Amino acid sequence: MDRQHKITCVVCPRSCVGTIAADGDGIKSVSGFLCKRGEEYGRAEVTSPTRMLTTTVRINRAILPLLPVVSSRPLPRDMLLTCARHLAAVRVEAPVREGDVIVKNILGLGVDIVAARDMTVYEGARFD
Amino acid sequence: MNDFYDVVVIGGGPAGLAAALSARRHGAGRVLIVERDRELGGILQQCIHVGFGLHRFREELTGPGYANRYLRMLADTTGIETMIDTMVISLTADRQVTVVGPAVGLRTVRGGAVVLAMGCRERTRGAIRIPGSRPAGVFTAGAAQRMVNMEGYLPGREVVILGSGDIGLIMARRLTLEGCRVPAVLEIMPVSNGLTRNIVQCLDDFGIPLYLSHTVVAIRGQDRVTGVTVARVDDALRPVAGSQFDLACDCLLLSVGLIPEVELAREVNLTLDGRTSGPVVDNRRQTSLPGFFAAGNVVHVHDLVDFVSEEGEIAGRWAAVFAAGGMGGEARSADVLPGEKVRSVVPQKYVGDGDHTGQCRFYLRVSQPLGRCRVTISDRTGRRLASKRLPVAKPSEMIEIDVQHSAIEIEKGPLTVAAEGV
Ligand SMILES: Cc1cc2nc3c(=O)[nH]c(=O)nc-3n(C[C@H](O)[C@H](O)[C@H](O)COP(=O)(O)OP(=O)(O)OC[C@H]3O[C@@H](n4cnc5c(N)ncnc54)[C@H](O)[C@@H]3O)c2cc1C
Ligand code: SF4
Numbered sequence: 001m002d003r004q005h006k007i008t009c010v011v012c013p014r015s016c017v018g019t020i021a022a023d024g025d026g027i028k029s030v031s032g033f034l035c036k037r038g039e040e041y042g043r044a045e046v047t048s049p050t051r052m053l054t055t056t057v058r059i060n061r062a063i064l065p066l067l068p069v070v071s072s073r074p075l076p077r078d079m080l081l082t083c084a085r086h087l088a089a090v091r092v093e094a095p096v097r098e099g100d101v102i103v104k105n106i107l108g109l110g111v112d113i114v115a116a117r118d119m120t121v122y123e124g125a126r127f128d
Numbered sequence: 129m130n131d132f133y134d135v136v137v138i139g140g141g142p143a144g145l146a147a148a149l150s151a152r153r154h155g156a157g158r159v160l161i162v163e164r165d166r167e168l169g170g171i172l173q174q175c176i177h178v179g180f181g182l183h184r185f186r187e188e189l190t191g192p193g194y195a196n197r198y199l200r201m202l203a204d205t206t207g208i209e210t211m212i213d214t215m216v217i218s219l220t221a222d223r224q225v226t227v228v229g230p231a232v233g234l235r236t237v238r239g240g241a242v243v244l245a246m247g248c249r250e251r252t253r254g255a256i257r258i259p260g261s262r263p264a265g266v267f268t269a270g271a272a273q274r275m276v277n278m279e280g281y282l283p284g285r286e287v288v289i290l291g292s293g294d295i296g297l298i299m300a301r302r303l304t305l306e307g308c309r310v311p312a313v314l315e316i317m318p319v320s321n322g323l324t325r326n327i328v329q330c331l332d333d334f335g336i337p338l339y340l341s342h343t344v345v346a347i348r349g350q351d352r353v354t355g356v357t358v359a360r361v362d363d364a365l366r367p368v369a370g371s372q373f374d375l376a377c378d379c380l381l382l383s384v385g386l387i388p389e390v391e392l393a394r395e396v397n398l399t400l401d402g403r404t405s406g407p408v409v410d411n412r413r414q415t416s417l418p419g420f421f422a423a424g425n426v427v428h429v430h431d432l433v434d435f436v437s438e439e440g441e442i443a444g445r446w447a448a449v450f451a452a453g454g455m456g457g458e459a460r461s462a463d464v465l466p467g468e469k470v471r472s473v474v475p476q477k478y479v480g481d482g483d484h485t486g487q488c489r490f491y492l493r494v495s496q497p498l499g500r501c502r503v504t505i506s507d508r509t510g511r512r513l514a515s516k517r518l519p520v521a522k523p524s525e526m527i528e529i530d531v532q533h534s535a536i537e538i539e540k541g542p543l544t545v546a547a548e549g550v
Contacts, residue, residue, distance in 0.1 A: 008324055008327075008328055010323075010324050010325035010328050010329070012519075013324075013519065013520055013522075013525065014519045014520055015324040015520075051329060051333065052178045052188075053305075054176045054177045054178055054190055055176070055305055055306075056176065056276075056277060056280075058280070063166060063167060064167075064278050064279070064280075065279065065280040066277065066278060066279070066280050068176040068190060068191075068192045068277065070176075070178060070190050070193070077333060080305065080333070081304070081305060081334075084305035084306070085307065088306070088307070098193060098196050116176060116190040116192045116193045116196075117173075117190075117192035117193060117195065117196045118196055118199070118200075
């Protein structure tokens with residue numbers, strides 16, 4: 001049986017709401033998107049939605065106790081929370097440079113988690 | 129100790145950083161940035177999500193990533209001194225800037241020109257009207273963002289968010305990823321001011337309900353918040369009798385808007401714009417007091433940091449020119465006014481650009497939601513200087529429109545920026 005998915009396109013500010021019908025074998029019909037980019041977005045949202053992940057990990061010897069990190073590529077949407085909880089237990093040491101890999105191939109998903117900024121060793125850091 | 133700087137920049141966020149670099153590039157020999165926080169970068173350091181720099185760097189950076197680009201540029205530039213952990217506490221019209229901080233003590237420096245780049249602060253007005261005792265656990269969304277993303281504390285475990293602007297939405301996702309539960313985001317208006325993308329990716333993705341036309345009518349709890357009472361509101365935003373329900377939570381975040389930080393601007397009596405709540409500026413970002421320039425969220429609350437940097441560059445450039453004595457006498461000017469369906473426009477004055485080549489960019493907000501529409505800028509004679517078509521326009525999204533300097537004749541002012549449905 002077909003399932004109807006209502007997808008709000010977020011690619012441009014026009015915010016079209018498209019309808020995608022799909023069954024177990026794949027997408028049957030797509031309507032309501034004003035352009036190709038929206039249509040592609042809609043298809044991906046139904047078949048394999050992905051998102052960038054941003055969160056923080058603990059850092060020692062830096063000016064702040066947290067280092068912001070970001071996924072090198074979008075991750076499967078359903079894995080965001082699991083990845084974030086995994087990263088909550090990670091601790092690194094300053095210094096760190098933007099782009100340094102903090103967790104390689106997180107949970108085997110083929111995506112790295114990298115530092116979002118530089119953090120130098122800070123003399124007045126609270127050691128913990 | 130030499131306490132004279134060609135340009136003194138107050139605030140080390142993206143506006144201040146861009147202003148300092150630009151001032152230096154345009155000939156200011158000695159530039160100072162004063163920042164009250166322990167690090168430069170401003171509010172960017174707490175905005176860890178992606179969505180910054182698409183215009184400027186052609187990629188979607190995180191807030192700290194965007195700041196990092198500028199901090200590296202700063203490290204590669206000589207002639208810019210920084211005072212961090214140092215707050216500007218007073219200003220005088222002859223550009224004496226008094227600062228205080230643990231490293232410098234109490235000190236007064238003088239600037240050939242001053243750039244105001246203090247950013248904005250959060251409104252807390254919504255909080256004052258909510259009845260109930262004042263238990264712990266009520267924060268503004270921005271304060272909570274700093275706590276969670278920089279300091280490593282959670283404001284609570286079960287968090288209700290009042291206000292569905294982008295900061296509120298982004299905090300709903302952020303807290304969920306940190307293991308908190310967000311039972312609801314409440315919005316008193318019938319529509320959210322947040323980007324559709326944020327509604328989808330911050331709420332829908334995690335199954336967080338958004339209650340439109342709802343507000344908090346009571347906060348429960350003695351020492352700590354134990355819950356809130358929510359009600360639907362009518363067209364006049366009054367709670368509807370009988371619509372109340374309770375939500376259990378140990379924390380309430382208020383995300384009810386931002387407002388320019390203008391305390392210092394008041395001290396030197398700069399003319400303020402009642403619509404933007406920031407100082408009136410001309411297209412060089414000079415305020416009503418010669419030698420004082422302003423850029424970024426202190427002028428008007430921006431959505432995109434790219435435009436904050438752009439504004440900082442303009443202010444820094446002309447501050448350097450002023451400091452070098454190159455600004456000339458009283459320039460002629462034309463007022464720039466918000467017309468039909470436009471709520472505010474920046475800059476509010478036009479004085480030309482010296483060499484008169486290139487474009488002048490105006491930023492506006494519409495006063496009501498519009499579908500397909502046209503934004504225009506015209507002079508007193510009704511001549512249209514530029515126009516731009518848009519598929520949609522929302523009051524919450526800033527619109528920019530570019531005009532050729534060569535098209536503008538100052539004596540035909542004022543210029544009017546208007547929007548109309550088409
Ligand atoms: C709480 C909050 C959250 C935000 N979250 C987002 C978001 O999630 N996404 C997004 O796209 N945009 C967000 N923004 C918008 C963001 O502020 C802008 O994009 C941009 O960072 C503004 O730059 P700015 O330099 O004008 O101000 P800021 O970045 O605020 O910098 C101003 C600086 O001036 C310093 N300062 C102020 N007064 C003094 C003084 N008297 N002496 C010394 N220093 C002083 C401050 O400490 C600060 O570092 C947020 C804004 C706020 C207020
Ligand atoms: S479908 Fe095309 S026009 Fe519609 S919102 Fe998406 S990108 Fe914009």
